[in-house]
Amino acid sequence: MARGLACVRGGRRVFDSVDFAVAPGGALLLHGANGSGKTSLLRIVAGFLDPAGGELTWNGRPFEDEDHDPDGASFGIAYVGHLDAVKRALSVAENLTFWADYYGSGVTVAGALDRLGIGHLASLPARFLSAGQRRRLGLARLLAAPASLWLLDEPTVTLDEDSIAIVEALIAEHRADGGMVMVATHAGMSLPEAGILTLGAAS
Amino acid sequence: MTAFWCLVRRDLRLAFRRGGDSVNVMIFFLLTITLFPFGVGPEQAILMRIAPGVIWVAALLAAMLSLDGLFRGDFDDGSLDLMILGPLPLEMIVLAKCLAHWLATGLPLVIVAPLLAVLLSMDGEGFTTLIGAMLLGTPILSLVGAIGAGLTVSLRGGGVLISLLVLPLYIPVLIFGVGAVDAAVYGLAARPHILILGAMLIAALPLCAWASAAALRLSVE
Numbered sequence: 001m002a003r004g005l006a007c008v009r010g011g012r013r014v015f016d017s018v019d020f021a022v023a024p025g026g027a028l029l030l031h032g033a034n035g036s037g038k039t040s041l042l043r044i045v046a047g048f049l050d051p052a053g054g055e056l057t058w059n060g061r062p063f064e065d066e067d068h069d070p071d072g073a074s075f076g077i078a079y080v081g082h083l084d085a086v087k088r089a090l091s092v093a094e095n096l097t098f099w100a101d102y103y104g105s106g107v108t109v110a111g112a113l114d115r116l117g118i119g120h121l122a123s124l125p126a127r128f129l130s131a132g133q134r135r136r137l138g139l140a141r142l143l144a145a146p147a148s149l150w151l152l153d154e155p156t157v158t159l160d161e162d163s164i165a166i167v168e169a170l171i172a173e174h175r176a177d178g179g180m181v182m183v184a185t186h187a188g189m190s191l192p193e194a195g196i197l198t199l200g201a202a203s
Numbered sequence: 204m205t206a207f208w209c210l211v212r213r214d215l216r217l218a219f220r221r222g223g224d225s226v227n228v229m230i231f232f233l234l235t236i237t238l239f240p241f242g243v244g245p246e247q248a249i250l251m252r253i254a255p256g257v258i259w260v261a262a263l264l265a266a267m268l269s270l271d272g273l274f275r276g277d278f279d280d281g282s283l284d285l286m287i288l289g290p291l292p293l294e295m296i297v298l299a300k301c302l303a304h305w306l307a308t309g310l311p312l313v314i315v316a317p318l319l320a321v322l323l324s325m326d327g328e329g330f331t332t333l334i335g336a337m338l339l340g341t342p343i344l345s346l347v348g349a350i351g352a353g354l355t356v357s358l359r360g361g362g363v364l365i366s367l368l369v370l371p372l373y374i375p376v377l378i379f380g381v382g383a384v385d386a387a388v389y390g391l392a393a394r395p396h397i398l399i400l401g402a403m404l405i406a407a408l409p410l411c412a413w414a415s416a417a418a419l420r421l422s423v424e
Contacts, residue, residue: 084281098213101205145289
């Protein structure tokens with residue numbers, strides 16, 4: 001949960017005193033106009049950005065403690081942003097295998113690829129993927145490298161309707177397992193019982 | 204530790220698939236050195252005298268060519284963000300990337316250096332010392348270069364800036380690298396130079412990893 005978060009980018013106060021909490025199995029939808037700080041908020045939660053004020057806690061303790069906990073396997077953050085982190089020179093399967101190995105998840109990637117409907121492309125070099133297929137490969141990382149908190153920044157951009165349904169199903173399963181999700185989106189995604197945080201228009 | 208080797212393996216595979224970087228660096232190294240006999244004339248005594256210095260200067264410049272790509276690819280496509288979220292501290296990520304960078308671009312330089320020494324009619328006495336000094340010196344080039352690469356990764360066209368930042372820091376490597384080979388050629392003790400190169404490498408491992416990681420943290424913001 002977060003209390004009084006503030007963010008300043010380029011000398012401009014993007015948002016101020018933002019409070020939210022996500023319970024296990026919960027979801028939070030971030031709404032707001034362009035430039036209202038949805039991406040900044042997700043990047044603060046991920047730890048890439050330092051908040052200009054406020055604090056982030058996890059089970060009542062500051063985030064950093066838990067993050068560097070040697071046996072913090074119970075806590076992990078998965079981030080899917082605007083960039084898909086796909087290496088064009090590697091095949092689809094190699095891309096995903098790298099992340100699965102890097103995060104030490106021991107998950108076989110074939111299942112994750114099938115789930116996102118790109119299993120038949122596994123041996124194709126990633127440079128031949130379409131934008132939507134690249135995005136699906138980025139989302140397959142959520143399955144290949146499990147984490148308890150998913151931060152999804154506009155996950156449905158470039159996706160077709162079927163894929164959006166798949167993503168919604170993945171989120172539902174993740175929540176059923178006690179995982180947490182924060183989604184920044186313009187397109188309406190149907191997330192049952194999700195909290196909604198609307199970031200104010202930039203001032 | 205598995206994540207470390209996993210990252211090294213991936214970077215090597217990428218370098219191998221693209222091929223461009225490693226091959227370009229080697230060809231640049233070869234071309235620069237073959238220019239010297241044309242430039243200063245084929246007189247053996249002069250070439251012998253300048254051979255160690257020419258080889259080292261060419262190696263520094265060649266190593267710098269590929270530095271811009273050290274973090275840029277991973278920064279541009281968002282991979283760096285995800286690596287930072289992963290289990291490996293950023294300092295270890297830097298070391299893994301430096302190791303892969305050295306294996307892909309530094310080690311080939313060490314391997315072709317003796318051939319170029321023959322071209323410049325360097326005295327045979329200096330060959331083993333040249334290889335030894337380069338084995339110790341070229342990893343330092345990758346490590347120090349990582350600081351420059353980390354600082355400029357968020358800038359468009361940071362390539363020239365890297366050279367300006369990094370070249371002055373390469374001077375100690377140049378001095379002791381050339382010193383070792385010169386000493387061996389003239390029958391003096393090369394050991395002190397080699398030991399100092401080794402000490403610089405040991406110091407560079409933690410210091411450069413730390414500095415480069417700090418620079419990358421700023422860039423990721």
